[in-house]
Amino acid sequence: MSEAAQIQFDAIPSFLGASIGDLEDLVPGQVAIAGYFCDNLARPSAGQRYLARQLRYASCPTVTPANAIDLGDVNVFPLEPDKHFLAVASQCESVLETGARMVLVGGDSSGLEALDVAARQVTGADVPIIGVNGGAVSHLPRTQPVILSVDLQELAGKWVSHPHRLTGMSPAQMIAQIDATPGDTIAAAVFGLAPELDNRGKAETRAALAILQAVTARLEKGAG
Secondary structure (H helix, E strand, O other): OOHHHHHHHOOOOOHHHOEEOOHHHOOOOOEEEEEOOOOOOOOOOOOHHHHHHHHHHHOOHHHOOOOEEEEEEOOOOOOOHHHHHHHHHHHHHHHHHOOOEEEEEOOOOHHHHHHHHHHHHHHOOOOOEEEOOOOOOOOOOOOOEEEEEEEHHHEOHHHOOOOOOOOOEOHHHHHHHHHOOOOEEEEEEEEOOOOOOOHHHHHHHHHHHHHHHHHHHHHHHOEO
């Protein structure tokens, strides 16, 4: 992206204050963060698609990760499931083929499914999905490519405005599990939260933002 084009985008909110770019801007090892505006396909819950927008608005440029880029939102076709799945998987595959690592933010768990297909296409092998649910896996080799699944519905009820459960994990517990994820984390999906779009959503948005920061840092690290 040219310097003039970058200046034009400076005022646009981005994930964690990262620079805004395109597929052509990606380099190996970089963390590409993209929004996933779909919440009607897997475990549907209206409002989950707004998570990416809220996290962009809440992001502070002073905590910008060193090696991340905001790719915008992937193209979705939620009313045409077959076309949608193929399109999202293809876009994720294009990102991973550059050698960059990818985070999908928002929506439902269907984004994770597409990311899994893309990772298998790029690596030519099964890529384990490790969930952040209180039980870290420790037996994987450092070089094993893995996908990190961060389901924000695992948060305890006190942390969200529309809880699906009373018990669960705190943001700090989730972050500890993210940090301890074994293997070479090449991709991640952060999903499952329908944030309130007014002041009632401040606490849950801050929690989700801290978790996204931890996910991005884990991907920047690469092999655990």
